[in-house]
Amino acid sequence: MTSIRSKLIFYFFTFILLFHVVSISIYISTQHFMKQYQEGFDRFLLLNDISQTSFKLYEKVNGYVVEKNETFFNEFHQTKQGLISKKEALEKVHPWIEKEELNKYLNMIETFILECEMTMGFVIRGDIEQYTNHLQEAKNIAYYIQETTLSLIDIELTDYQSFNVEMEERKKAFKSFMIYLFSTTVLLAVFFALWFSYGINKPIQVLFQAAKEVSAGKLDGDDVIISSNDELKHLGQAFNNMRQNIRKLIEEIKKKSELDRLLKELELKHLQNQINPHFLFNTLNTISRMAYLENANVTSRLIESVSSLLRHSLRDIKKSTTLREEVNVVKEYFYIQKTRFADRISFQVHIEKHCLDTKIPSLTIQPLVENAFIHGVEGKEEGGIIRLSIYETKEHVVVEVYDNGVGMSEVQVQALLKEENDFSAHTGHSTGIGIQNVIRRLKLFYQTEDVVQIFSSPNEGTTIYLLLPKEGNT
Amino acid sequence: MNRPFNKWLYSLLFLLFLFSFFNMLYYGKKTFHVESKTVDTKKYQYHFVLIPEEVDNDYWRLVEKGARSAALKNDVYLEYLGPKQANNDEHLRTIDQAIASQVDGIMTQGVTDPAFIPLINKAVQKGIPVVTVDTDAPDSDRNVYVGTNNYYAGFLAGQAFIQDTKGEQYVGIVTGRLHASHQKLRVQGFKDAIKHDKRIHIVDIKESNITKTGAVQATYDLIKEHPHITAFYGTSALDGLGIVEVVENRKQDYYIIAFDTLPATLKYINKGKIDATVVQYPIRMGENAIEALIKLINGEKVDPLQFTETKIFRKEDFLNLNTKLEGAWR
Numbered sequence: 001m002t003s004i005r006s007k008l009i010f011y012f013f014t015f016i017l018l019f020h021v022v023s024i025s026i027y028i029s030t031q032h033f034m035k036q037y038q039e040g041f042d043r044f045l046l047l048n049d050i051s052q053t054s055f056k057l058y059e060k061v062n063g064y065v066v067e068k069n070e071t072f073f074n075e076f077h078q079t080k081q082g083l084i085s086k087k088e089a090l091e092k093v094h095p096w097i098e099k100e101e102l103n104k105y106l107n108m109i110e111t112f113i114l115e116c117e118m119t120m121g122f123v124i125r126g127d128i129e130q131y132t133n134h135l136q137e138a139k140n141i142a143y144y145i146q147e148t149t150l151s152l153i154d155i156e157l158t159d160y161q162s163f164n165v166e167m168e169e170r171k172k173a174f175k176s177f178m179i180y181l182f183s184t185t186v187l188l189a190v191f192f193a194l195w196f197s198y199g200i201n202k203p204i205q206v207l208f209q210a211a212k213e214v215s216a217g218k219l220d221g222d223d224v225i226i227s228s229n230d231e232l233k234h235l236g237q238a239f240n241n242m243r244q245n246i247r248k249l250i251e252e253i254k255k256k257s258e259l260d261r262l263l264k265e266l267e268l269k270h271l272q273n274q275i276n277p278h279f280l281f282n283t284l285n286t287i288s289r290m291a292y293l294e295n296a297n298v299t300s301r302l303i304e305s306v307s308s309l310l311r312h313s314l315r316d317i318k319k320s321t322t323l324r325e326e327v328n329v330v331k332e333y334f335y336i337q338k339t340r341f342a343d344r345i346s347f348q349v350h351i352e353k354h355c356l357d358t359k360i361p362s363l364t365i366q367p368l369v370e371n372a373f374i375h376g377v378e379g380k381e382e383g384g385i386i387r388l389s390i391y392e393t394k395e396h397v398v399v400e401v402y403d404n405g406v407g408m409s410e411v412q413v414q415a416l417l418k419e420e421n422d423f424s425a426h427t428g429h430s431t432g433i434g435i436q437n438v439i440r441r442l443k444l445f446y447q448t449e450d451v452v453q454i455f456s457s458p459n460e461g462t463t464i465y466l467l468l469p470k471e472g473n474t
Numbered sequence: 475m476n477r478p479f480n481k482w483l484y485s486l487l488f489l490l491f492l493f494s495f496f497n498m499l500y501y502g503k504k505t506f507h508v509e510s511k512t513v514d515t516k517k518y519q520y521h522f523v524l525i526p527e528e529v530d531n532d533y534w535r536l537v538e539k540g541a542r543s544a545a546l547k548n549d550v551y552l553e554y555l556g557p558k559q560a561n562n563d564e565h566l567r568t569i570d571q572a573i574a575s576q577v578d579g580i581m582t583q584g585v586t587d588p589a590f591i592p593l594i595n596k597a598v599q600k601g602i603p604v605v606t607v608d609t610d611a612p613d614s615d616r617n618v619y620v621g622t623n624n625y626y627a628g629f630l631a632g633q634a635f636i637q638d639t640k641g642e643q644y645v646g647i648v649t650g651r652l653h654a655s656h657q658k659l660r661v662q663g664f665k666d667a668i669k670h671d672k673r674i675h676i677v678d679i680k681e682s683n684i685t686k687t688g689a690v691q692a693t694y695d696l697i698k699e700h701p702h703i704t705a706f707y708g709t710s711a712l713d714g715l716g717i718v719e720v721v722e723n724r725k726q727d728y729y730i731i732a733f734d735t736l737p738a739t740l741k742y743i744n745k746g747k748i749d750a751t752v753v754q755y756p757i758r759m760g761e762n763a764i765e766a767l768i769k770l771i772n773g774e775k776v777d778p779l780q781f782t783e784t785k786i787f788r789k790e791d792f793l794n795l796n797t798k799l800e801g802a803w804r
Contacts, residue, residue, distance in 0.1 A: 144571045
């Protein structure tokens, strides 16, 4: 991953490299020209020195010829050595002219030294004719050396001229170079800046738009996609995750608040009924005891059933209860209805006892049974059956409520399950709780949609299955 | 933001960037590129000097050209040195310098000067072979002479003169230098050629100092002193031109025979102002001189007199100009 930092480092290094290349180039070329200049100047000095030393040598020879003095002789040898060493130095100098030209000059010096030596030799021997000849020769050659030196220096100067012209050209080229270097770096900097700011700005714009949507409450926008391969990409991913989490949380909150609303609704109904029921409950108890005291046992038992039904319906609806209690309420209800309808309707109960500890929201089974009674079998002249069965399967505790009443069409069943009807408009129920309320509460309580199954067809009866997940299985 | 506009702007900026970038590279190279100066390190076998009478002389430049081409073939480092203008002292000094710098061979024009012969002898004594070119110094120890047989050239001129003229002829001779041996030979050859023809008379000889103004002066003097002159003979290259300049505007038609084939001379021949000229082949002289020196150094036997060709060139020869003047002075 290239981070913004590494981008910046790359950016700076590009420029640093560029400027270093330039400065190193300047250094190298300057060094080269300085060297060339120095060499040329050294050659100047050497050539000049040779020319002067030659004359000095000639003077020594001449002095010796005239005065025949030992000091001149010694000085001659010294000067000669000096000239030889300078000649050797010139030989070693980097060739700047044709080798042949230089050789010519060196040979001339050699001949000159030879002539000088010959003169000295003949002076010592006293051969006047010979030494004057050689002295003249030496003098001539000294002049030739001077001339050649001058012409060599002239060549050097001509070289200098071209050197100078070249330097002038380089100076001009350098100026153009600086101008183009300037514009190149400026443009490069502009490109870097554009690239860099685009790389930062675009993702920020995308994020900004998305954040605006979120703050406006729109949580279901597309994921933010950031193509740049740096920190901003991670920022975008983090933003996407956050938005998804918020979306989930809000959904959960919505569900919870709906459950709360349903419960509050029931509570309200309870409250509406609370004044009378408490009084009624006490009164019923009194009546029951009075009936018992007056030996009207059946009446007493009936009132007891009504009383316990009433008590159960006054329970706190938010609290869950066990299947056992729910079944007891159903039994009380059955007792009351048996008394009322005698043989017209038969109430059957099949229960596997060990299932009775299963937890269930209160006021669930009784409304289903009552529903089966009201909508199923109430209208039947005889042979009506309502059966409550509780048994265990592999995964569930099944509560089955069967009636053989009028039944429902498939459309009605689906409407029930999808909770399309206005469930508050139920009347005739003893607890005032309709089937749809029960279904909703069961779904919310067990957090699954598959808790209720209804099988029914017109005139064939209805079976409602509650598939309660076994504890530990949810 | 306007997208297409941005696109244009970016491509423009990018082109500008490329432009400055490549210019930067180009000028950077121009500024910083350092070529290590390479002096021609060609190895030469010999170092010869060619010393003409005058450096900036077209005739000698041709000798140099011939010598250079031969030098190139034989690995010879050739120096072309001498006085800027004809000057005996400088000429001698140049030879002396060459001797002092121990060159491998000397080619020079023979000079009529008492110091010349001892100088040549000194060189030969020191083991430096000497070839005289164009003008000989037969009394010196010079090893070889390469050049025109000047006597023969003069003789050819004389023969051409006899052939081309009729009736009594009074000839005025303009010569480069009265005491230069090659000039003397050209005059002598001419004289010998016309010796037996009674109708041709030589009235006078004047010196031009191998300059055109000198030739003009000499011609003028000749006409003034000898008004009956009918013909001119110029023995050095510029003499013919000087003669034409004086004679051109006169009514009388003179017969003019000149030396060498300068472009101006050829032009005058074409126009009919100059009647004939003696053709020399200086390029061959240069070539032959180099070859002779190499042979001398290698100890081979060399003919001491190596004459190059001489021919007479007239107007009608323009028809086969190239064959006639190949290797000649053009």
